[in-house]
Amino acid sequence: MTAALTGLMLGLKVKILEKSEVIGGTTSLSAGSVWIPNSMHSTPGADSDKKTRTYLRKTVGNRLKPELCDAFLKHGPAMIRFLSDTDVKFRAYPKHPDYFADAEGATLSGRALEPLPFNGASLGADFHRLRDPLPEFTILGGRMVDRDDIAKLLNAAQNLSSFAQSSQLLARYVLDRLRFHRGTRLVMGNALVGRLYSSLRKQGVRVDTGTNVTGLTKENNKVIGVEIKNNRQTGLALAKHGVILASGGFSRHPELRRSLLPEPLAQFSPLPETITGDGVSIGIDAGGFIGNGHAENxxxxxxxxxxxxxxxxxxxxxxxxxxxxxxxxxxxxxxxxxxxxxxxxxxxxxxxxxxxxxxxxxxxxxxxxxxxxxxxxxxxxxxxxxxxxxxxxxxxxxxxxxxxxxxxxxxxxxxxxxxxxxxxxxxxxxxxxxxxxxxxxxxxxxxxxxxxxxxxxxxxxxxxxxxxxxxxxxLGASIGLVTDKNAQVIKSGNGPISGLYACGSDMDSMMAGVYPGPGITIGPAMTFGYIAAKHIAGNIS
CATH class of the missing domain: 3.90.700.10 (Succinate dehydrogenase/fumarate reductase flavoprotein, catalytic domain)
Structure with a gap:
């Protein structure tokens, strides 16, 4: 959705094809943290590209891909600022240390961003199209809460301010249930997806849900569209300038799962059932290849x-x-x-x-x-x-x-x-x-x-x-389709596949199976989606 929104704002026409019947994949079920160092939300002077690069070298080590790292550090902050003109709003966590807090270059706060709470009621009848959070992460059968809310609710009997704020939260939920199937105050990953979807709706884009992408269409060695199948049609969706794969990675692809994950094979995953490796599979069929040498796949x-x-x-x-x-x-x-x-x-x-x-x-x-x-x-x-x-x-x-x-x-x-x-x-x-x-x-x-x-x-x-x-x-793939700094999928021989891009878990992670901080999947996913759209629009400087 970040790529689509960026493309729209740069004057491109976009189409979003979603396999699931609802909008929002793993991000909808997550905390929604976004790891973007040295952004507009960082305390001025507290962080730098040099400091972040040092931290990543100390933690990811020799697996770190310099070209992708440089692109991420350059364009991540620009992506956050670019989207600030839409409904996609963030703030830095007051304190959320990097995971390897003793490593050189680590910070206590500023790199991990969270989406601002979002009023899902503003989506009107389309609110039901968003993926619901896990019921176990809600209260009263559908009211989302974050860590701040939990603290207020637990302290309501001892603190007048907490009691007043908790009362407001619960009163709003009662009103929400008169109109909607769940509470409309969205937090964490649900808020991020809601904000992206709201911004797309305002640009006139409707996400085509329940649509499987079964293959790619090429002409003169360039990807010009995708083969689609849904309950209405089987056919082609042409893409004049490019196709961006962002289907959630290989995680539930039976063969790739067995070959890439350790024994005993993990029985359980919190990922949506629809994440079956479609993007990775069709990228391989088009001549791409998946990475190797990750600390974990x-x-x-x-x-x-x-x-x-x-x-x-x-x-x-x-x-x-x-x-x-x-x-x-x-x-x-x-x-x-x-x-x-x-x-x-x-x-x-x-x-x-x-x-x-x-x-x-x-x-x-x-x-x-x-x-x-x-x-x-x-x-x-x-x-x-x-x-x-x-x-x-x-x-x-x-x-x-x-x-x-x-x-x-x-x-x-x-x-x-x-x-x-x-x-x-x-x-x-x-x-x-x-x-x-x-x-x-x-x-x-x-x-x-x-x-x-x-x-x-x-x-x-x-x-x-x-x-x-x-x-x-x-909770997500690290191994994915190998890309260049512009998120273009690389051919197994050499060079990019014209017209084909990948981001998110379909893209081989720049972190190479290391998890150095909160939001190191969503942050790069949004950044390389932004990069891909800019590259397609011909605006990468």
């Missing part, structure tokens, strides 16, 4: 799963709300920890695979009564209002003692007892001598700043005790 997150009453499966990503908080440990089948719980989600997933012979797939998140009441646990909400239902369903396992909990989980009770004892010592000293939980500014930011002496390690003492089973889940 996909990006990981720990997930827990639950079957809903309607039979559908919830795949819940554990990004920030529970893992790093004080009083939770992640253990293997021996009851032993294997990673810092507050590390970034990609590194956590990597650790599950690196330690798989110890029984870390699945692993188990373990906490006590005080923790689950204060922070929740996965799909258990803070204050544990839905805890009893999730225990009865089997999503949460409960034990009156640590030994009883281990027995229910079928893991080693002696190991778990020893680990809890050690964790309680770390909670008192504030120093995790094994895995360094809370060792840097990123991990401490994920914890609870009110907890002392360290925001991350906390006690596990008050019964009953609780646990959930956690698996590695892929």
């Amino acid at each position: 996909c990006f990981w997150t720990p997930v827990s799963v639950r079957k809903r009453k309607d039979g559908s499966m919830t795949v819940f990503p554990h990004f920030v709300l529970d893992r790093g908080k004080p009083g939770l440990i992640a253990v293997d089948r021996n009851g032993r920890r294997f990673v810092s719980e507050a590390t970034d989600y990609h590194s956590f997933g990597k650790a599950m695979y690196a330690n798989k012979t110890r029984g870390t797939i699945p692993c188990y998140f373990v906490c006590d009564y005080n923790f689950i009441q204060k922070y929740g646990l996965g799909m258990v909400r803070p204050r544990a209002s839905n805890l009893s239902n999730l225990v009865s369903e089997g999503y949460v396992v409960k034990g009156e003692t640590i030994t009883a909990l281990a027995k229910e989980l079928r893991i080693d009770s002696h190991g778990l007892l020893a680990e809890v004892k050690t964790q309680n010592e770390y909670a008192q000293s504030g120093v995790d001598t094994e895995f360094g939980n809370g060792r840097n500014s990123y991990e401490r930011n994920l914890g609870d700043h009110r907890h002392r002496p360290n925001p991350c390690p906390g006690p596990i003492k008050k019964p009953p005790f609780f646990a959930i089973k956690v698996y590695p889940g892929d």
Whole structure:
């Protein structure tokens, strides 16, 4: 959508073909963070291209592609400013450190941007065309909340200001449900998709949903259109100047998934079911090729799963709300920890695979009564209002003692007892001598700043005790079609395929399987979509 919006603003005619029946893919279900260093939202003088390049070299290492890095650093800030004339508005998180916070060139804030909340009601009858967020990320059956909202709601009984703001949020939701199927105050990734779609609507563009792209059309070795199929027609959609592939990557393509992901093959993914590698497949058929040599071929997150009453499966990503908080440990089948719980989600997933012979797939998140009441646990909400239902369903396992909990989980009770004892010592000293939980500014930011002496390690003492089973889940592709700095797909021989571009997860990631900060998938996706549109329009300087 960024590419289409850019093209429109540069005078091109565009057509958007969407396989799903709704608008917005993985971004709709995500936090919507966008990693763009040194943008108009950064504090002047606090960041620079040199500083960012140093950070990426220290973290991505020799896998970093200089040509793509230079294009990203040059055009990312320009893309943010360019879109600021539309409904696509951002602000910098007040504090959101880079994930490798101790690396040279890292920052505490400024690079990670979030979309401003968006009023979905402004879309009118088209509001229903947006992809809904995960129900488990909403309250009251459809009200989206972000971290700030959660804090206000939990503090409403103790703080008059929080009570007033919470009352306003809930009153608006009641009014929304008189007109719409869910709340219209959109936050996070849903807000970003809503803002992009709103901007496209104002330019007169209607997204063609339910439309499969089955192949490319060439003339004189140039891509001039796509073959399409939907419930209305099978035919061609011609593109005079170029085709941009942005179908979400290879993730659910059966053969590519089996060949590119490690064993045991990840069972669960929070990605939409429609992300089946169509763009990558037709790019390969056109003469393109996928990259290699990545640190990981996909990006990981720990997930827990639950079957809903309607039979559908919830795949819940554990990004920030529970893992790093004080009083939770992640253990293997021996009851032993294997990673810092507050590390970034990609590194956590990597650790599950690196330690798989110890029984870390699945692993188990373990906490006590005080923790689950204060922070929740996965799909258990803070204050544990839905805890009893999730225990009865089997999503949460409960034990009156640590030994009883281990027995229910079928893991080693002696190991778990020893680990809890050690964790309680770390909670008192504030120093995790094994895995360094809370060792840097990123991990401490994920914890609870009110907890002392360290925001991350906390006690596990008050019964009953609780646990959930956690698996590695892929949240996006790193491997994709190799492109040049203009996002043009490269031929397996050499040189670009005329008229064919790729961005997002269809494009081979410049991060090469490393996850250095929040929004390192969406930020480059939007930037190279912007670059592709400008290149098509002939305006790249």
